[in-house]
Structure formats: C-alpha cells, structure tokens
Amino acid sequence: KAGVTQTPRYLIKTRGQQVTLSCSPISGHRSVSWYQQTPGQGLQFLFEYFSETQRNKGNFPGRFSGRQFSNSRSEMNVSTLELGDSALYLCASSLNTGGYEQYFGPGTRLTVT
Amino acid sequence: DQQVKQNSPSLSVQEGRISILNCDYTNSMFDYFLWYKKYPAEGPTFLISISSIKDKNEDGRFTVFLNKSAKHLSLHIVPSQPGDSAVYFCAASSEGYQKVTFGTGTKLQVIP
Numbered sequence: 001k002a003g004v005t006q007t008p009r010y011l012i013k014t015r016g017q018q019v020t021l022s023c024s025p026i027s028g029h030r031s032v033s034w035y036q037q038t039p040g041q042g043l044q045f046l047f048e049y050f051s052e053t054q055r056n057k058g059n060f061p062g063r064f065s066g067r068q069f070s071n072s073r074s075e076m077n078v079s080t081l082e083l084g085d086s087a088l089y090l091c092a093s094s095l096n097t098g099g100y101e102q103y104f105g106p107g108t109r110l111t112v113t
Numbered sequence: 114d115q116q117v118k119q120n121s122p123s124l125s126v127q128e129g130r131i132s133i134l135n136c137d138y139t140n141s142m143f144d145y146f147l148w149y150k151k152y153p154a155e156g157p158t159f160l161i162s163i164s165s166i167k168d169k170n171e172d173g174r175f176t177v178f179l180n181k182s183a184k185h186l187s188l189h190i191v192p193s194q195p196g197d198s199a200v201y202f203c204a205a206s207s208e209g210y211q212k213v214t215f216g217t218g219t220k221l222q223v224i225p
Binding site for chain 1: 119122145147149154155156157158159162202204206212213214215216217218
C-alpha cells in the first residue's frame with residue numbers, strides 16, 4: 001500500500017505570495033491532518049479534515065486554510081506569506097478521526113524569502 | 114500553552130545501554146499517548162502507544178510507561194542501537210479532544 005505523498009517536496013516563495021501544498025493520504029484513510037514543524041516548536045497542529053469537513057483547527061491565523069476532496073486528498077493554502085511561515089509542513093493520514101495512530105508524509109519544506 | 118512537554122532537547126547514550134526519553138503533559142483530558150520517531154528529511158513514524166487504562170506497553174526493544182498521577186510518560190529503548198538515533202516526539206490525544214498534541218521532540222544520539 002502506498003504511503004502518504006506530499007507535493008511539492010521543496011518550495012521557495014517570496015513574502016506576500018501565496019502557496020498551495022498537496023497531500024494524498026493512504027488509500028482508505030479518511031482523515032488528513034496538517035502540521036507545521038519549526039526548530040524548537042515541535043509539530044504544531046494546523047487543522048484536520050475528515051470526509052471533506054474540517055473537524056478541528058489549531059491556533060493559526062486565517063491566512064492558513066485547507067480543504068479536502070471527495071477522494072480524501074487534501075490541500076493546504078497559505079496566503080500573504082511571511083518570513084515566519086518558513087517551515088516543514090507535514091501531512092498525516094489516519095483511518096478515522098479521533099487522534100490516534102497517524103501516518104505521515106515526508107513533508108514540504110517551504111522557504112519564504 | 115505547551116500541553117505536552119519534552120524538557121530534554123537532546124540525549125546521548127552509548128550503544129547497548131538504555132535510552133530513557135521523558136514527556137510530561139498538563140491536560141487531564143488526555144487518555145491516549147503515542148511516541149513517534151523522525152529521521153531527517155522524513156515524516157515522523159509511529160513507534161508505540163499506550164492507553165490511560167494501562168501503565169506499561171512493550172513492543173520489542175521499546176517500552177512506554179505511563180504515570181497518570183504525575184502526568185508523566187517515558188519511552189525506554191533497550192538496548193539502544195545506532196539506528197535509533199533520531200528525534201523522538203511524544204504526543205497525546207483524547208476521544209473528546211479529538212486532535213493530537215505533540216511535544217517539541219528529543220534528539221537521541223546513540224554512540225557506537
């Protein structure tokens with residue numbers, strides 16, 4: 001069974017631009033969560049989607065948004081990029097919602113200059 | 114508000130010895146705890162978990178201990194191997210809380 005895939009793997013953007021990241025979960029998994037990882041901050045929860053509905057949201061500004069499609073694939077969008085948005089963005093999928101074992105993709109490394 | 118804390122950012126252990134990674138939490142609603150391992154340039158990989166109805170769970174060289182009264186859990190790796198060198202994240206969740214909260218990670222280095 002294929003793992004979680006994320007595209008692109010690396011991205012360089014300038015301040016003020018917007019970016020869209022994509023995540024394809026493991027086949028059959030209906031929950032997709034997004035995390036931001038920065039040095040010293042661990043994994044900060046962004047949001048979770050389950051059956052195309054946002055189930056939970058972390059403490060991030062409204063510039064961060066996401067959606068999930070009927071095939072469970074998910075996209076995350078960040079508008080008006082700031083230097084502080086430079087991070088590794090990780091997507092994780094699980095069979096169901098509820099915060100149990102998650103399977104992570106390799107991440108998208110976003111650099112904002 | 115860091116509800117899951119890993120106070121040791123790094124740990125060095127000799128190969129063959131025991132590695133003990135610690136994690137504290139503050140939210141009494143948490144009832145399910147997980148450990149993930151992360152290598153550079155890869156996403157975290159699930160390692161082991163424990164429910165709050167247990168105080169110990171073993172899987173090969175990995176054992177997780179939970180002390181609910183102290184709101185503390187630990188991961189023991191015995192014996193430690195160089196391939197265990199990675200960043201270890203502690204995480205917590207609950208059925209009612211729904212989302213997973215991660216700690217900041219502990220970088221383990223196992224010295225051959």
